Each structure stands twice: as C-alpha cells, then as structure tokens.
Amino acid sequence: MELLIFYPLAGLCIVFALGVIINNSPVNSAMSLIGMMLGLAGIFILQQAHFIAVLQIIIYAGAIMVLFMFVIMLLNLKDKGEDDKWKSRDRNILMNFLGGLLALGVLYKIIDTINADDFSSPAIPPETFGTVREVGTILFTEFVLPFEVASVLLLVAMIGAVVLAKSKVD
Numbered sequence: 001m002e003l004l005i006f007y008p009l010a011g012l013c014i015v016f017a018l019g020v021i022i023n024n025s026p027v028n029s030a031m032s033l034i035g036m037m038l039g040l041a042g043i044f045i046l047q048q049a050h051f052i053a054v055l056q057i058i059i060y061a062g063a064i065m066v067l068f069m070f071v072i073m074l075l076n077l078k079d080k081g082e083d084d085k086w087k088s089r090d091r092n093i094l095m096n097f098l099g100g101l102l103a104l105g106v107l108y109k110i111i112d113t114i115n116a117d118d119f120s121s122p123a124i125p126p127e128t129f130g131t132v133r134e135v136g137t138i139l140f141t142e143f144v145l146p147f148e149v150a151s152v153l154l155l156v157a158m159i160g161a162v163v164l165a166k167s168k169v170d
Contacts, residue, residue: 002046005042005046006043006046009039009042009043009046010039010043012035012039013036013039013040013043016032016033016035016036016039017032017036019032019035019036020032020033020036026072027069027072030065030068030069030072033065033068034061034065037056037057037060037061037065038057038061040056041053041054041056041057041061044056044130047125047130048125048129048130049129049130050130051130051131051132051135052130052135055135064154067154067158070158070161071157071158071161074161074162074165075161075164075165076165
C-alpha cells in the first residue's frame with residue numbers, strides 16, 4: 001500500500017527536480033524547487049517522520065525559498081533571449097556526454113545494488129526517530145558547527161545579494 005503512494009510522490013519529486021534544471025526562468029525554477037520540497041515532505045510522512053516533514057515544509061519550502069525568491073526578485077534576473085538559450089549547450093558537448101555517461105554508470109550501480117540486496121525485511125527505526133527531542137539533541141550537539149556555518153553562509157549570501165543589487169541601481 002505504501003508503494004502506491006511512494007512511487008507517485010517520488011515521480012513527482014523527480015519531475016519537479018528536472019523542472020529546476022530545465023526551466024529558463026529563475027522564478028519557475030524556484031517554484032519547481034518548492035514543489036520538489038513538498039513532495040519530499042510527503043516521503044518523510046510515509047517514513048513516519050512527521051516532525052521532519054513539518055520542518056521540511058516550514059524551513060525549506062517556506063523560509064529558505066522565500067529568501068531565494070527575494071534574492072531573485074532583488075537581482076531582477078531576466079529570462080535569456082532565444083539566441084542565447086542554446087549557445088552555452090553547443091559549446092559543452094563533450095562535458096554533456098561525459099556527464100551522461102557518469103549518470104548512466106551511477107544508475108547502473110544503483111540498480112545492481114538493489115538487485116543484490118535482500119529487501120524482504122524492512123528496517124525498523126528506533127522509537128525516538130524523528131521526534132522533536134531527538135532532532136534537537138542531534139542538531140545542537142553533534143551538528144552544531146554545520147548548523148551555525150549554514151546560518152552564517154545564508155546571512156553572507158543575503159548581504160551579497162543586496163550589495164550586488166544596489167550596485168546595479170547606482
């Protein structure tokens with residue numbers, strides 16, 4: 001029964017992730033990223049990690065994407081014209097081919113791993129998995145440095161966007 005929900009959610013996440021890459025408009029890419037994050041929250045719900053799903057929606061699909069949209073609007077990014085749209089893709093044919101080969105190799109390895117392992121008995125998460133206490137304990141003990149570094153990087157990125165936008169106006 002869970003697979004009937006998981007596969008459409010996973011497919012939706014893949015479609016939205018491809019939309020992030022394929023869209024020419026930065027606003028449309030950001031909206032696709034929001035859709036992908038909401039689909040990921042649905043997958044977290046399937047894994048019985050309700051608190052992580054709520055955090056995914058509030059922090060990433062909410063706050064971080066509002067910050068991204070603010071920066072996009074502040075920088076006033078425009079769509080590329082029809083002439084510039086394919087110019088960069090023509091120059092990098094070798095890199096595109098090597099990237100495709102790498103993606104096929106990774107996909108082959110994933111399929112090989114899935115076929116080799118026995119998935120008949122699912123792993124049972126601990127009782128405290130995904131609770132507020134467990135997430136808070138891990139976040140503020142084991143991962144306190146990466147948490148603070150990420151917050152400083154977001155602050156620097158926001159200040160940099162404001163400085164770049166201000167220099168374009170002057």
